[in-house]
Amino acid sequence: RIKMDLAKIRKEIDATDDQILSLFLKRMELCVGVAKYKKENNMQVFQGKREQEILERIKNESPDDLAEGAGQLFTCIMDISKCLQQRILSDAPVPHFESPKTQSVRIACPGTKGSNTEEASVKLFPDSEIDFYPDFSDVFEAVENGSADYGVLPIENSTAGDIRQTYDLLAKYNFYICKRTQIKINHCLAAKPGADIKTIYSHEQALKQCFGFLK
Known part of the structure; x- marks a missing residue:
């Protein structure tokens, strides 16, 4: 029965x-x-x-x-x-989708240890080895030549919108999104005590994300 x-x-x-x-x-x-x-x-x-x-x-x-x-x-x-x-x-071919492995894989991500992208990489692929690359294009090249199994890059922000470079590289290399996560981003405005702030230097995305505060 x-x-x-x-x-x-x-x-x-x-x-x-x-x-x-x-x-x-x-x-x-x-x-x-x-x-x-x-x-x-x-x-x-x-x-x-x-x-x-x-x-x-x-x-x-x-x-x-x-x-x-x-x-x-x-x-x-x-x-x-x-x-x-x-x-x-981008007039690129439609991709073939596969479910990603999440354990014991080699990950390429832009930036350095302690970056937001590393946090996302650890969240997406726990217990995997992470290699850092200076530019977004280097991450794609690492996956293309087999140095990495997956690349982890920022692709959109709730306040700044699309990160266009990532989309452009996805189209160029004919890669596709197979897994995603969200992380909370916190920024700080750093200066010496008593500084008269006239110019702010930062990453393009950080400036966009903090536009409401900086204006």
Whole structure:
């Protein structure tokens, strides 16, 4: 009786998976139309406000114990959508998606030890070896030539929007996003005591992220 019930449940799961797949493919078809519109109107792929609205709606419509999981599912779907849209905007071939390994792999990331990207790398790929590279392009080259299994780079910011260089390199190397995480970024304005601040030197993204404070 139990085995028969389990077989019946699994059959229903298979049928549900087929429906999910069909809806996923339909969503990707719709995303092609979105990408064409963005290309014609010179719009960025990443639309933070729109994504936030989708995630909030999904979580609000989900049971409390499944809200976070539903949010992660749709975050993944939107990541695939953004990658597909970026390929269309750059006229690159549509990528082949695979699930990444997360253990005992070699990771390439820009910057130095203690950077935000290292924090993201450790979160995404625990117990893996991390190599640091001076430029974003060096990270892509390391993955291209086999020196690294995966590259971890920033791709968008909730306040500054797309990091265009990463998208451009994704298109150039025909790579795709296979895993993603979010980390909280905190900046500080450092100066000597009593300094009369006239000019601020920082990374482009840090300046964009702190624009509201600096203006």
